[in-house]
Amino acid sequence: MTTKAALQPWIDDEDERLSEEVSRAEFAYRTLLEAISNGELRPGQRMRENELAKMLNISRTPIREAMRRLSSEGLVVIAPSRGMMVAQLDKLQVRELYSIRATLEGAAARLAAQHASAGEIAVMKEILDASEAEDVPHSYARLNRLFHQSIHESAHNRYLTKSLSQLGTHLALLPGTTFEAPGRPAEALREHRSILNAIENRDPDAAEAAARQHIEKAGLTRMRMMFSAP
Template structure:
């Protein structure tokens, strides 16, 4: 993908700061490549090679890698950077914190959601239930559902914390929706969260959201142990 501005078939990118800056665009591209598995943990990257591939100068690439480093997504390596690989304990820490934050988002949503927020949340829940395609498509539909909760929570500080945390999920290979039965279980878990929010029952919504993430963590650990056994 080329980010230069000298052709109509290339993605226009604004200079400067903010979400539309070149550095931010490069960051999002690299993050998406981590999520898709194109950039796996342990992959080495160089600023000059990345800049050449994306058709930008090294400055926005340097900014993007600095942001990835600050988020704990890459590590400095000789002559470049390496995509970080999370340990099992770090994975558990990540999911434990995510359970707390997702629970808080569901609680705030139960307290603050507008009628339009509730409609969007119901639509996102149904969309996940009816999604076609593989585990990747289900993972994207799941993210849309959770983003609908964040919107309904109406707490910008919490949203920023969740954005950073969810960026870290890019370091996890594959998706828990590749585990047998996880999609069906998540569908029921989503409905429980929605029911709590619609009933304005903050305790029920928070508890349901926490269970959802705790169950996702169990699926993730199952994936990790299965992989360890295969490699052993």
């Protein structure tokens, strides 16, 4: 009769193999997600398992698992006759995305006005000061992300932070940056300072209103850039 002791080496090997496969799938997922986020894999671009496996130097099994995960998150879709590809957002989806973002960013600013520490507010000021000297759209976009992340952290609500992080993943599907639009960086900086002033003054209503207005304006800019009209 086969004993558990006799089977243990096989069980250990199998557990190690499964663990290695999971870690490779996680590696593939994070790498592909980053490639989508930074624009290396663009909306509408085909994603072939064999090419991705060669690129990442792993087998197709973890690639397939990573693709399933990205598909469940709406970042990868199956297109007729084209196979798997990076998702493209239509006009309604973009409008819905900015609508829920305005709500969540407003909530984060409200909570930040109530809970942000003096140190956290100082960090926000430093980011905006750096933004004022920046005139490269993609560099400004990076500082913009840092400013919003600092607000999310200052809200001190882990569930809201998680929701905003998930939303940020879908924002990666939007091409380019709204800061490429003429005058948008200066306008956004004024809006950011209004948000920060409300947070510093401990005015939750004003902070939420300023944050929502900021995202709504960004949404209108995005709609014009992608579809020529709101």
